[in-house]
Amino acid sequence: LNYQFPKNFWWGSAASATQTEGSNNGVKGKDIWDHWYATEPNRFFENVGPDTTSDFYNRYQEDIKNMKSIGHNTFRMSISWARLIPGGVGKVNDDAVIFYNNVINELIANDIEPFVNLFHFDMPLELQDQGGWENRDVVEAYVNYANEAFRLFGDRVKTWFTFNEPIVPVEGGYLYDFHYPNVVDARKAIQVGYHTMIAHAKAVQAYHQTQDGKIGIVLNLTPSYPRSQNPADLKASHICDLFFNRSFLDPAVKGEYPADLISLLEEYGHLPHTEEGDKELLKENTVDLLGVNYYQPRRVQAKAHLPNPYGPFMPDWFFDNYEMPGRKMNPYRGWEIYEKGIYDIMINLKENYGNIESFISENGMGVQNEERFLKDGRIEDDYRIEFIKEHLKWLHKSITEGCNVKGYHLWTFMDNWSWSNAYKNRYGFFSVNLATQERTAKKSASWFADVSKQNGFN
Numbered sequence: 001l002n003y004q005f006p007k008n009f010w011w012g013s014a015a016s017a018t019q020t021e022g023s024n025n026g027v028k029g030k031d032i033w034d035h036w037y038a039t040e041p042n043r044f045f046e047n048v049g050p051d052t053t054s055d056f057y058n059r060y061q062e063d064i065k066n067m068k069s070i071g072h073n074t075f076r077m078s079i080s081w082a083r084l085i086p087g088g089v090g091k092v093n094d095d096a097v098i099f100y101n102n103v104i105n106e107l108i109a110n111d112i113e114p115f116v117n118l119f120h121f122d123m124p125l126e127l128q129d130q131g132g133w134e135n136r137d138v139v140e141a142y143v144n145y146a147n148e149a150f151r152l153f154g155d156r157v158k159t160w161f162t163f164n165e166p167i168v169p170v171e172g173g174y175l176y177d178f179h180y181p182n183v184v185d186a187r188k189a190i191q192v193g194y195h196t197m198i199a200h201a202k203a204v205q206a207y208h209q210t211q212d213g214k215i216g217i218v219l220n221l222t223p224s225y226p227r228s229q230n231p232a233d234l235k236a237s238h239i240c241d242l243f244f245n246r247s248f249l250d251p252a253v254k255g256e257y258p259a260d261l262i263s264l265l266e267e268y269g270h271l272p273h274t275e276e277g278d279k280e281l282l283k284e285n286t287v288d289l290l291g292v293n294y295y296q297p298r299r300v301q302a303k304a305h306l307p308n309p310y311g312p313f314m315p316d317w318f319f320d321n322y323e324m325p326g327r328k329m330n331p332y333r334g335w336e337i338y339e340k341g342i343y344d345i346m347i348n349l350k351e352n353y354g355n356i357e358s359f360i361s362e363n364g365m366g367v368q369n370e371e372r373f374l375k376d377g378r379i380e381d382d383y384r385i386e387f388i389k390e391h392l393k394w395l396h397k398s399i400t401e402g403c404n405v406k407g408y409h410l411w412t413f414m415d416n417w418s419w420s421n422a423y424k425n426r427y428g429f430f431s432v433n434l435a436t437q438e439r440t441a442k443k444s445a446s447w448f449a450d451v452s453k454q455n456g457f458n
């Protein structure tokens with residue numbers, strides 16, 4: 001094979017609780033998504049909410065069988081905090097324990113190692129009503145939840161993640177208005193990001209004190225490429241990288257915030273509130289492994305106009321996005337496709353982050369109106385095969401150059417509901433007929449089955 005991957009490479013996919021389980025299924029407390037949908041359904045594509053989704057709650061056996069049929073040896077799921085502990089604090093919900101035990105046991109019985117993530121954008125509503133991550137007390141509630149999950153499932157789950165893409169609730173909920181509580185306030189955004197990292201470090205600490213597996217975090221790293229090598233463009237791209245990558249990557253892997261980020265926030269009077277002992281907590285509780293979600297890079301140039309000193313502070317005071325002519329776009333969704341980004345990320349982790357053990361925890365191609373590619377009952381998604389293949393080639397190159405990369409997970413196993421986009425963009429190896437919940441393998445599923453079986457491709 002031209003592209004042979006290391007032994008025991010993790011082939012699989014990722015999903016999250018809110019996007020697959022169906023929030024009307026079983027016993028579950030309300031989270032921010034249930035609430036937002038109930039109060040502002042028009043925020044969601046075609047007014048579709050998370051109540052049914054792909055019904056994984058009732059169909060997990062069939063879905064896990066399908067995972068096995070395409071050679072998955074790992075699968076990342078998330079636990080819904082509001083399902084396990086309705087209300088966020090207090091009594092554990094027995095119904096949820098049975099469900100997650102069933103899923104975990106079923107995965108293991110099919111030789112698929114469960115990777116479990118604790119938080120994928122789904123804050124319990126009661127805790128959001130108390131300020132969510134703005135409120136330091138929520139950190140303790142989260143650590144309590146994490147400990148319950150470790151206690152209940154830690155005997156079988158040996159690979160854990162504290163958060164998926166923690167920057168997204170910061171951006172969506174506190175900067176750019178696409179997640180509840182949809183306020184625009186950079187001071188709150190910075191506090192929310194900081195408390196998330198404190199919660200993360202405390203969960204890592206608790207895990208290491210009581211369990212014997214590995215714990216990490218999943219970050220969406222978006223390499224920030226400057227328009228030119230001019231000092232102004234370089235500076236803009238550096239600041240963008242500080243805000244959107246290194247604000248989580250550095251504390252998670254190195255145990256400290258970048259000095260440049262701290263001095264920038266200090267200069268503008270936007271340092272978060274901290275408590276005594278926080279620095280040591282972060283320093284002593286770094287991750288065992290890192291999940292990298294990669295979809296697209298950022299192209300950045302110097303700001304055309306200087307920041308308005310009287311307007312509210314925003315990260316984009318310091319850079320402008322740049323629409324690079326000729327860049328390759330996903331024609332079915334509109335995001336840039338830049339496969340080499342995956343390689344640049346891994347080389348950066350090798351050179352600047354101690355070659356931390358990592359894997360691609362999400363990569364994928366969203367396609368609108370994918371039924372147009374239906375032929376004889378199956379979606380012929382050659383574009384997705386091409387997309388995965390070209391990313392895998394760059395990932396392979398990073399491995400041959402010594403990067404510590406352990407696997408590749410697609411977003412996502414089967415078409416699922418997505419936050420405000422609902423079912424607009426389809427990503428799965430399997431399509432889901434929403435009227436009947438029937439699952440059908442796409443062409444990419446059988447291609448991926450071959451790749452995982454051979455541990456590579458030509």
Ligand code: BGP
Binds near residue numbers: 220411418425
């Ligand atoms: C990532 C999230 C996933 C998923 C994916 C696709 O950021 O971790 O939860 O939604 O993006 O995004 P979208 O559905 O908006 O195309």
